[in-house]
Amino acid sequence: MPKIEIACFNIEAARIAQQYGADRVEFCTNMQVGGTSPDLQETEIVRRELKITLNVMVRPRGGNFVYSDHEFTQMQKDITLYDALGVDGFVFGVLDSAGNIDRRRNGALVRLAGGKPCTFHRAFDEVTDSIEALEDIIDCGFTTVLTSGCAPNVDLGKEELKRLVLRARSRIVIMPGGGLRSTNIGHIWQETGTEYFHSSAITDGTETAVAEEVAALVKAVKL
Structure with a gap:
């Protein structure tokens, strides 16, 4: 049975996600830039309140x-700090200047996560070659790829999502996200057959999931 992850940009959204049946929260901040690393104190509150799975985004800026080396060092520090709070997993993604997966840096972050599952986020939708990138991500040890199918939204990326699911061959979870709502999730599920879906569940123009x-x-x- 498929599961639902809700991208939560504040504490209240995380509470709503849990109360109304989500399986996992991706906690971050700065919705306007697609999410960045959340405040440590707020993350601690969310970890204390949530019984469902909590993944935290590690992204130093939009x-x-x-x-840069400085930004990468900050990502390493953030993983260590969030890990100490008892989060369940991490969400990040590093590319090189040519639009490829930075295998060295991503691999280092996955190892630093110490066996906790890592999701490669929608940086994937900016790669030069999606199939090559998928293989690199698998080799780095990620458990999930969040993607709209390298398109502005999951509806436009549906065919690529199907191709990625077939290529993954159960080695990694392809998690559709980007424009995913209750109005189209059934169709995307039917087309892709994947097992996890990602949405902010924001339908009212705010930054908080709608119950x-x-x-x-x-x-x-x-x-």
Whole structure:
């Protein structure tokens, strides 16, 4: 049975996600730039309150996914700090200047996670070659790829999502996200057959998940 991850940009959203049946929270901040590393104190509160799985984004800034040595050092520090709070997993992604997976840096971060599952986030949608990138991500030890199918949203990326699922061959979870709502999740599930879905569940123009949308997403895959 498919599961639902909700991208939560504040503490209240995480509470709503849990209350209305989500399986996992991706906790981050700065929705306007697609999410960055959340505040440590807020993460501690969320960890204390949530019984469901909590993954935390490790992204030092918005913009591209090519990081300086200083930014990469910050990512390493963040993983160590979040790990000490008892989070369940991490969400990050590092590219090189040519649009390829930075195998050295991603591998180092996965190892630093100490066996906790790592999701390669939508930096994937900016790679030069999606199949080569997928193989590199698998080799680095990630457990999940969050992607819209290298398109602006999952509806436009549906065919690529199907291709990625076939290529993955159960070696890694392809998690559709980007424009995913209760109105299209059933169709995307039917087309891809994948096991995890990602949505902010924001339908009212705020930065907080809408309870009714979380419930509708869950209902759509739990029938």
